[in-house]
Amino acid sequence: MNAMPTPPQYLVEAGLPARDRETVLSLWRGNLGQDARMTAKYEWFYLRCPHGEPLLQLLLDVPTQTHVGTASAGRRRLVWQGRELRGGVLVDLAVLPQHRSLGPALMLQQGLIAAAGEALDVLYGFPNPKAAPVFKRIGYAQSAHLVRYARVLRHAHYLRSRLPGWLASPAGWAADRVVALRDAWSRLRGPALRSAWTDQADARIDAVWADSHKGDDVMAVRDVGHLRWRFDESPLATTRYLLVKRAHDRALQAWFAVQRIEGTLHVRDFWSLDGANGMAAMHVGELLRAARTLGCAAVSVEMCASDVQRKGWQALHFVERGRRPVFTRWSSSDEPAAAASLFLTSADEDE
Structure with missing residues (x-):
């Protein structure tokens, strides 16, 4: 008799900035900056961007059916040799403390990559130098320095x-x-x-x-x-x-x-x-x-x-x-x- 497959610990879901505002803010609380500042940022960066809504990913903890992490890519209009390109800047990665292992963070980043495959031409970001090996592992190239x-x-x-x-x-x-x-x-x-x-x-x-x-x-x-x-x-x-x-x-x-x-x-x-x-x-x-x-x-x-x-x-x-x-x-x-x-x-x- 075959054993039942083990359900996954986490799933990554596509979020919608207008619908998932309270979920994202609750995940940011105590993890990303001052609460009032981050709330103001959400209204501006996520809901009023003229280039389109950011790509938003949510990390679901399957056993508890609660969201425990989030990551986003804000849209940017880029240009190259007269062509307009669709860019996305990596922002606001947050995972609740009890879920902060490499796996959940990687899943969120991979979710953004999958979402960007159709919506964007390029993702770019400025991660902490200590995170460089992780970004290289999931297919990013270190292009330059700011x-x-x-x-x-x-x-x-x-x-x-x-x-x-x-x-x-x-x-x-x-x-x-x-x-x-x-x-x-x-x-x-x-x-x-x-x-x-x-x-x-x-x-x-x-x-x-x-x-x-x-x-x-x-x-x-x-x-x-x-x-x-x-x-x-x-x-x-x-x-x-x-x-x-x-x-x-x-x-x-x-x-x-x-x-x-x-x-x-x-x-x-x-x-x-x-x-x-x-x-x-x-x-x-x-x-x-x-x-x-x-x-x-x-x-x-x-x-x-x-x-x-x-x-x-x-x-x-x-x-x-x-x-x-x-x-x-x-x-x-x-x-x-x-x-x-x-x-x-x-x-x-x-x-």
């Missing part, structure tokens, strides 16, 4: 760890003056620029995107509709835009989406008419001037970009401060874009 660069504007704080206290402040003041003069000299050698701050994405950003050279990288569409959802409607952080133009021209040359945290101005996204040829040093210089006027001690930016695209930042002495791996998994092995490089910024994450 690198953080920083530039110090006010040096006294940084010199206190290297100099006696009585010397750090005057030495910092002197370093600030020298660096500011060097930056001013660089700006004088270029065309006259003007910049202005705004709290919402300006409609002229569409012209910057439309008229810019996109190159051969896979990248997110950076139009005003995306920016208004990604930043202006986000309840998670306050974002401002620095708009850069020539002195006697209304049309924009470049823009930066920034968030100020304590004394550092973090550039979350940027683009210019130069596009894939890289942000021009004169535009980065205008960002530094504006940050210095605000009293910021430093400026930072994260990007996955080619040497050409980094040149404007490197010309103004931004230095690497850290890096995170980027993993991708294309739904079709025959997709030509899979061989292309990526252009990514902090905006290509979920927060």
Whole structure:
């Protein structure tokens, strides 16, 4: 007599963001950030995304018939050589503590891969480096790194760890003056620029995107509709835009989406008419001037970009401060874009 097959411990089910809101929030509670913050994120990221609902997977514990885990992929519009691609950024993996073994997490990720096979062209994510072997095991490739660069504007704080206290402040003041003069000299050698701050994405950003050279990288569409959802409607952080133009021209040359945290101005996204040829040093210089006027001690930016695209930042002495791996998994092995490089910024994450 044949023995009855053992029922599985877990099953992965496709979720629906509108229907499964309370289930997902209950799984997040105590596992992913502050409850109020995550509730606000759900309303924005899961229910109001203009690119479509995220792919949502739920992990069912079969013996108890309760959901014990969840994972998602938020939709993104990507472009490559004039073609639009359907992207998904991996977000919000949560498994209840008593079920946190490798198996359940792998099942959720494999569920996303299966769901993405028809709905998306590529999944991408920024997992913890310790998770790299797991992602490689289920078919992801480490495509690149998201690198953080920083530039110090006010040096006294940084010199206190290297100099006696009585010397750090005057030495910092002197370093600030020298660096500011060097930056001013660089700006004088270029065309006259003007910049202005705004709290919402300006409609002229569409012209910057439309008229810019996109190159051969896979990248997110950076139009005003995306920016208004990604930043202006986000309840998670306050974002401002620095708009850069020539002195006697209304049309924009470049823009930066920034968030100020304590004394550092973090550039979350940027683009210019130069596009894939890289942000021009004169535009980065205008960002530094504006940050210095605000009293910021430093400026930072994260990007996955080619040497050409980094040149404007490197010309103004931004230095690497850290890096995170980027993993991708294309739904079709025959997709030509899979061989292309990526252009990514902090905006290509979920927060």
